[in-house]
Amino acid sequence: MNHELISPQGLRIDGRRQNELRQISIKLGVLDRCDGSSFYLHGNTKVIASISGPKHPSKASSKKDENFYFNVRVKFATFSKNGERQKVMKNSKLLGEFELNLKNIFKSVILVEKYEKSQLDLNIEILQTDGGSEICAAVNAATLALIDAGICMREYICACTASLTSDGIPLLDVSHLEEISGGPTLTIAALPRIGDHDQSVSFVELSQKFYLKDLNKIFDCALRGCEKIRAILDEAIRSNANETAISELTDN
Amino acid sequence: MRETILSNNEKSFVEKSILEGLRVDKRNLNEFRNLGLFFGQDVGSVICTLGATKVFAQVSCELSSPRTSRPNEGTIFINVEMGPMAAPHLEVGFPLSDSCIQINRILERTLRESRCVDLESLCIIAEEKVWNLRVDIAVLNHEGNVMDCSCIAAVAALAHFKRPDVTTTGDGEFIIHSPAEKDLVPIVLHHYPICVTYALFDDGKIPVADPTALEERVSEASLVLAVNSYKELCCMNLTGVSLTSPHLILRCSEMAAERSRRIVEFIKSILEEDEAQRAKGNLPKGFAESIALSNLPSNFHNEEIVEKIEQPEIVGIAESSSHGETSDDEVKIIDDNTVTSGKWIEVTSEDEDSSSDEEMPEQTNTRTSQDAPKTEKKLHSNESSEEEKTIVLK
Numbered sequence: 334m335n336h337e338l339i340s341p342q343g344l345r346i347d348g349r350r351q352n353e354l355r356q357i358s359i360k361l362g363v364l365d366r367c368d369g370s371s372f373y374l375h376g377n378t379k380v381i382a383s384i385s386g387p388k389h390p391s392k393a394s395s396k397k398d399e400n401f402y403f404n405v406r407v408k409f410a411t412f413s414k415n416g417e418r419q420k421v422m423k424n425s426k427l428l429g430e431f432e433l434n435l436k437n438i439f440k441s442v443i444l445v446e447k448y449e450k451s452q453l454d455l456n457i458e459i460l461q462t463d464g465g466s467e468i469c470a471a472v473n474a475a476t477l478a479l480i481d482a483g484i485c486m487r488e489y490i491c492a493c494t495a496s497l498t499s500d501g502i503p504l505l506d507v508s509h510l511e512e513i514s515g516g517p518t519l520t521i522a523a524l525p526r527i528g529d530h531d532q533s534v535s536f537v538e539l540s541q542k543f544y545l546k547d548l549n550k551i552f553d554c555a556l557r558g559c560e561k562i563r564a565i566l567d568e569a570i571r572s573n574a575n576e577t578a579i580s581e582l583t584d585n
Numbered sequence: 586m587r588e589t590i591l592s593n594n595e596k597s598f599v600e601k602s603i604l605e606g607l608r609v610d611k612r613n614l615n616e617f618r619n620l621g622l623f624f625g626q627d628v629g630s631v632i633c634t635l636g637a638t639k640v641f642a643q644v645s646c647e648l649s650s651p652r653t654s655r656p657n658e659g660t661i662f663i664n665v666e667m668g669p670m671a672a673p674h675l676e677v678g679f680p681l682s683d684s685c686i687q688i689n690r691i692l693e694r695t696l697r698e699s700r701c702v703d704l705e706s707l708c709i710i711a712e713e714k715v716w717n718l719r720v721d722i723a724v725l726n727h728e729g730n731v732m733d734c735s736c737i738a739a740v741a742a743l744a745h746f747k748r749p750d751v752t753t754t755g756d757g758e759f760i761i762h763s764p765a766e767k768d769l770v771p772i773v774l775h776h777y778p779i780c781v782t783y784a785l786f787d788d789g790k791i792p793v794a795d796p797t798a799l800e801e802r803v804s805e806a807s808l809v810l811a812v813n814s815y816k817e818l819c820c821m822n823l824t825g826v827s828l829t830s831p832h833l834i835l836r837c838s839e840m841a842a843e844r845s846r847r848i849v850e851f852i853k854s855i856l857e858e859d860e861a862q863r864a865k866g867n868l869p870k871g872f873a874e875s876i877a878l879s880n881l882p883s884n885f886h887n888e889e890i891v892e893k894i895e896q897p898e899i900v901g902i903a904e905s906s907s908h909g910e911t912s913d914d915e916v917k918i919i920d921d922n923t924v925t926s927g928k929w930i931e932v933t934s935e936d937e938d939s940s941s942d943e944e945m946p947e948q949t950n951t952r953t954s955q956d957a958p959k960t961e962k963k964l965h966s967n968e969s970s971e972e973e974k975t976i977v978l979k
Contacts, residue, residue: 426681426689426690426693427690429680429686430686430687433683433687433824434824437806437824437825440826441806441827441828532830533829533830534829534830534831534834535823535827535828535829536823536824537808537822537823537834538821538822538823539818539822540694540698540820541699541700541819542700542778542817542818542819542820543817544815544816544817544818545812545817545818545839545842548818548834548838549835552834
């Protein structure tokens with residue numbers, strides 16, 4: 334399977350240019366029974382995130398005796414991946430790593446001081462995956478859900494992937510096909526200016542191998558992708574807030 | 586059992602010292618601890634020590650059927666176990682502790698997804714029978730940076746391992762030869778990826794190389810970079826509750842590449858020695874001998890130091906674990922008296938910005954004879970066990 338990742342005209346397999354994101358579609362407040370929720374669609378990846386909290390710590394949590402309990406549960410729907418039905422992964426290292434990463438990413442942005450001795454539950458359900466890094470979609474969906482729930486955070490946290498063709502052209506936002514037939518994939522979760530950093534990175538993951546000297550290029554590409562995604566998330570949040578405000582006014 | 590509580594005093598002390606560039610064990614911020622690599626009697630077994638952290642790796646192989654997605658490739662499975670032996674607060678069994686999951690996953694990505702092992706050479710009959718390599722890593726002592734230690738151990742074990750030779754006759758039949766019939770065949774490694782860990786302090790601004798257990802607990806985040814000797818980044822993982830800048834990551838990757846290159850050379854040199862000894866018929870005595878002493882010292886020399894100090898008077902050399910009999914190049918103590926002015930060469934890595942090649946000899950020269958009694962003791966005990974390789978220079 335030797336697809337050309339980028340045609341001579343500069344188009345990728347799915348017709349995008351090298352620095353274009355896939356289509357993103359956002360819906361907030363999709364679930365009634367939890368404090369915040371979001372439905373995030375990114376190309377062919379669909380994720381639902383829900384936040385429950387801040388609330389009184391459950392018995393299981395309070396055994397650990399921490400200051401702030403942040404529980405993350407990620408579930409891949411059995412129909413989520415291409416092809417066969419996926420077996421339920423219990424206690425798998427992959428899931429464990431996924432949840433651990435999400436926990437650390439958000440613990441670095443949530444204002445933990447405001448939620449002492451309380452518990453926050455994040456549930457992520459991945460309905461459809463396409464494009465290797467489900468953690469990207471999960472992070473973006475979780476950010477939206479947290480804002481929808483009104484949890485205090487320092488900034489938006491956005492995640493994006495980037496890859497490099499064999500000619501050294503950075504590709505933004507790789508899909509599944511590009512990932513398996515192409516080069517290395519870099520996943521970054523970053524946020525815009527905080528404190529002294531120009532742009533802070535909270536999470537970096539690299540798969541496969543590539544030359545160190547290309548690291549700069551691929552990093553830049555992914556960071557710019559994060560900025561673009563942030564703009565999209567911001568717009569969605571604000572328009573949602575507007576609509577809610579307007580509908581509340583017209584109700585009264 | 587719960588981990589002993591980290592007092593606020595300890596935490597703030599470590600943090601403040603790091604801000605001033607000092608570490609509790611007197612290292613520089615970019616300095617790595619002494620590394621020791623000792624092979625065992627079996628092929629594919631190795632103990633790796635990084636300071637006080639000790640890790641044991643063993644590679645084994647068995648026949649199995651290949652994955653449906655890759656029918657002509659062998660499989661490799663990596664398993665890292667941290668139990669109460671490593672540290673009292675660790676427990677075995679599911680669900681795996683967070684740090685254990687992290688180490689497992691990073692090693693999997695480093696060794697499997699970077700394709701460092703040539704899996705196609707492990708295929709016997711496509712779609713039916715392939716070799717399944719299994720790397721089992723047991724952490725013997727957890728004193729920080731189990732990640733790096735496990736990675737070096739795994740790579741060394743894989744490079745050391747030899748599998749039985751197989752001949753395929755036609756019709757899907759094959760014969761596995763015993764070591765007596767045909768020599769064992771080594772595993773083909775495309776490259777040697779080495780993990781280098783940096784703990785991040787001061788809100789992700791200061792990277793500290795090779796953290797000890799205390800520094801790990803105090804740090805907010807850690808950056809793991811797996812680089813091979815061709816300056817290829819095999820795996821990168823930034824985790825923890827901290828935000829850091831991309832410039833720092835780029836800076837650390839350069840330092841990691843340098844470190845990785847040296848480690849790969851070292852592994853190769855130890856492998857050659859072991860190979861030579863086995864060819865002579867000197868099987869190593871086994872780990873019981875190497876662990877006879879309370880502290881496994883290092884056998885990693887910083888080449889720059891040895892080159893700069895020209896024509897050293899080699900007072901005594903004791904060979905390392907992979908030797909059985911006393912050979913002529915074993916402990917050669919010319920004159921006991923001269924040992925008192927000897928020096929113990931500490932392994933230090935270069936500072937990232939200064940050309941510290943010039944600084945190194947000065948550092949070693951300032952070592953006083955306080956170290957001499959230590960070396961004296963070591964040499965004497967070495968007479969019987971010939972386990973460590975130490976170069977005592979005048």
